[in-house]
Amino acid sequence: MMNSPLFDGLDSNWSVRWVESVSDYAIFALSPDGRIQSWNPGGEAIYGYRRDEVLGQPLDILYTEEDRSRGLPAAGLETARRTNRYDTEGWRVRKDGTVFWASMVTTTLRAEDGRITGFAKIVRDMTDKKTAHDAVLESERHFRMLVHGVTDYAIYMLSPEGIITNWNPGARRIKGYAAEEVIGSHFSRFYTPEDAAAGLPQYGLAVAAREGRFEAEGWRVKRNGERFLAHVVIDAIRDDDGTLAGFAKITRDITERAEAARLLEETRAALFQSQKMEAIGKLTGGVAHDFNNVLQVLRGNLELLEHRHGRDGWTRERLEKAIDAVERGAKLASQLLSFGRQQPLQPVVINLAPAIRGMDDLLRRALGETVEVETVVAGGLWNTLIDIHQLENVLLNLAINARDAMPEGGKLTIELSNAMLDDHYVAGLPDVPPGQYVLLAVTDTGTGMPADVLQRAFDPFFTTKPEGRGTGLGLSTAYGFVKQSGGHIRLYSEVGHGTTVKIYLARSMGTAVEPPQRTSVTLLRGAETVLVVEDDRKVQSTVVDTLSGLGYSVLKADDAEQALAVIRSGVHIDLVFTDVVMPGPLRSPDMAAQALQFLPRLKVLFTSGYTQNAIVHGGRLDPGVELLSKPYSREQLAYKIRQLLGPFTEPTRLDAQEPAARSDGAAALRVLLVDDDPESTEAIGALLKMLGHEPAMTDSPEQALNWLKTGSFDILIADLTMPAMPGIELAQKAVGLRPELRVVFASGREMPDVPGLDFVWKSLRKPYALEDLSAALEALRQ
Incomplete structure (x- = not known):
């Protein structure tokens, strides 16, 4: 290694010590043709080869098979020859076959004459840093994918x-x-x-x-x-x-989220409003029936008093004031029912243009000269299904509200046009379906409403008017009517700029009828037989007196079962006038249906202060059903009955009903009437007076026997079943006191077969008509 060109020019001892001390780097020399000529401890530590195993071996043994096949060892040396230096990184192979990531520097060694004498190569194991670097790169790549995804x-x-x-x-x-x-x-x-x-x-x-x-x-x-x-x-x-x-x-x-939150809040508010309406509706409906019954008793008796004592000016004035108070109470009850969406409606397919134009004169009179009225109707207006009379009342209420909001005068604009409510508009309105509507808009130029007032405008009894100037039911009535009609109503108002009420009524594809003519109610009489079915005794008594005063023959029943028994008895009946809501297992509509099967020509007129969905479904009267809502006037009752029965030719002037005189010259009969039902006793006594007879009435058999001891009677009318004494037993005792006495047995059941009765008698099955009673009495007279 001392003779290696790698260390030429260096102190040999220093060079050896330096190279042999390095273990973190593999430092070795290569011959010009790429064979390993030296090997330090770092090479053995990194590659795993001992010096004697690699000296003389080609550089290729340190490369992966893939890199050798691509010629990378030779290519790297060629680059070093050309540029004197080659830096690179890549996978290298250890003796045991494992790979590591290496950072390599190859330097070309040259002699003084420039000839290449070999190469010096320094290799470092960068696997840990490579792994960390790759992890960072992978993390960055995933982050970029995340961000861009x-x-x-x-x-x-x-x-x-x-x-x-x-x-x-x-x-x-x-x-x-x-x-x-x-x-x-x-x-x-x-x-x-x-x-x-x-x-x-x-x-x-x-x-x-x-x-x-x-x-x-x-x-x-x-x-x-x-x-x-x-x-x-x-x-x-x-x-x-x-x-x-x-x-x-x-x-x-988050526009959609905010919109969804807004719609959710609107839906919650609408649900709360709906629940509030439902609760108030149940409350108003629950009390309306009894309240209207009370009003009916008051009105009926006041009119009877007015008919008899109306000639006195002082009395007539006070009766008129009392009747006016009843009418105000009736209007209040009607408004509450309308708000609770329980007003019985009679909708027809109609085009609103002629109907609304027909109200011009009425509106101008109601608004006065300081308010200008303009009606604008768009061309091609669609038809709608609506109770036009109720809609006219709503429009009149809105116009009066507008007048009050314009104390110095202004302009009221009524607009009719076609409108579309799309899915977006109705998204927060669960009870409003999308589709085609007829829009009725009422706009005033009045004072307008602030936001807090606008939010409560439809609440019942809420009003900003001074005490005594309003009930707070005008807008709530409009709201209830429109909702019950399947429509939609919205308020738009700005302080100082006026208010617009928009009413959307569903389009109808049916053929429109002509707007109904306003008819004046006149007092009409008749002579037919009417069966009054009413569980409230005071109301029943008042109706019986009213119909009797109008000339009708009147029968009465306390419930639907009793009424059906009267009808099945075969007695002649022209019209059944029945309350809708009564106690008992048999409902009034079911009774009416069975009665019509028995008497196909029978007319049925329902009355109620609260229909309780018995004859009203979906807010509308069932087809073919006639209803007279309580409280009603004598004129309204007379007109409605004649509307069902047809015209009556006798004079319409009615005098007070006094006991009738005998027209045939026959003497009046002295009749002892014994019945434990006070209401029945009162009604039969009235019939006897109408026939010109002289009744004495009691609910006590004992008292009747005492009267027979001291007084003279021609006829005994006895209820067959009485708790204190059966009618047959009473008759036997009575005839024992007065042998000349004739007897009429009256009962809601068939007369039993009783042998051995040694007196003259007849039987009548309750309820019986005036003609039946008269025939029985005349038969006993002979």
Whole structure:
């Protein structure tokens, strides 16, 4: 080794000691043709070969098979010959066949005349560093793949001054810019003009530089000018010495998320509103029936009093005030039912243009001269299915609200047009389907409503008017009616600029009918037989008196089962006037259906203060059903009955109903009436008076026997089944006291076969008509 050209010119002892002391490097010499001529301990440590195993061997033994096949050993020496030096890295092979990553320097050795005498080669094992380096490269590669694979986030780098230095595909997708369009420009270009002018980009960088991180949400601008809501994170990037190298910026488009959150909040609010409406609807519906029954008793009796005592001016004035108060109560109940979406509707297919134009005069009278009214109708207006009378009431209420919002006068504009509600519009409105609608818009130029008032405008009883100036049910009634009709209603208002109410009603493809004519209700009478079915005794009594006063023969029943028994008895009945909601296992609609099977020509008129979905489904009256809502006036009842039964030719003037005189000259009969049902006793007594007879009435058989001891009677009418004493037993005792007495047995059941009765008697099955009672009495007179 001392004679190796590698050490020419050097102190031989120093050279040997230096080379032999190095174990971290393989240092060896090569002949000009590439054979190993020297080998140090480092070579043995790195390659595993002893000196005697490698001296004279070609350099190829240290290369991998792949590199040898490619001629890399010779190529490296050729490069060293040409350039005097060759640096490279690559995989090399140890004696045991394992490989390691080597860093190699090959230096060409020349004589003084320039002739190549060989090569000096220094090799270092860099496997650990290679592994670490490769791990870093792999990590960077994965990071680049991650960054460039992310399309939901815009990820890019900024210089310390905010200049964009790189750009990932997610940034291109979100913001719309290609990398070459934005790299080198300032990132403030993505901010809205107002935010950029306010210095928000610089503020974000300053916070990130100071605190290491900045996070915010705000509006950003895309390449096409469209704005989107962004969630932004800016992280400061620093060198090992803490110097700020730049910023990493991550931006996410959260517009859809924010929109979804908004829609969710709107849906929650709509659900809350719906639940609130449902709760109030149940509350109002639950009390409406009883409330309207009370009003019906009041109104019926007040009208009966007015009919009898109305000639006195003082009495008439107070009766009229009382009736007016009942009407206000009825309107309040109707508004509550409308708000609760439980108003029975009778919708028809109609074109709103002629119907709304027909209200011009009514609206002008209601609004006064200081309010200008304009109606605008778009061409080709679609038809809609709606209860036009209820819609007119809603429009009138909206117009009055508008008038109150314009105390100094103004303009009311009513617009009709076609409208489309798309999926985007109805996304937060679970009860509004997309599709074609007819839009009715009512706009005023009044004071408008602030945001807090606007949010509560549809709430029942909420009003900004002074006490006594409004019930707070106008808009809530409109809301309930529109919702019950399958429509949609929205409010738009701005303080000082007025209010617009937009009502969307679903388009109907049916053929429109003509708007119904407004008819005045007149008092009409009749002489047919009406069966009144009502569980509230006070209401029943009032209706019976009202119908009797109108000239009708009246039967009554307390529930649907009793009514069906009357109908099946074969008694003649022209019309059944029945409450919808009554206790008992048999529902009124079912009773009516069975009655029509028994008497096909029978007319049925329902009445109720609350239908409870018995004859109303989907907010609409069932087909063919006639309803008179409580409370109703005597005129409305008379008109509705004649509407069903047809015209009556007798005079319409009605006098007070007094006990009728006998027209045939026959003497009035003295009748003892015994029945344990006070309501039945009262009704039969009224019938007896109408026939011109003189009834004495009691619910006590004992009292009846006492009367017979002291008084004279022609006829005994006895209920067949009484707890205190059966009717047959009473009759036997009565005839024992008065042998000339004739007897009428009355019962809701068939008369039993009772042999051995030694007196004259007839039987009537309850309920019976006036004609039946008269025939029985006349038969016993003979």
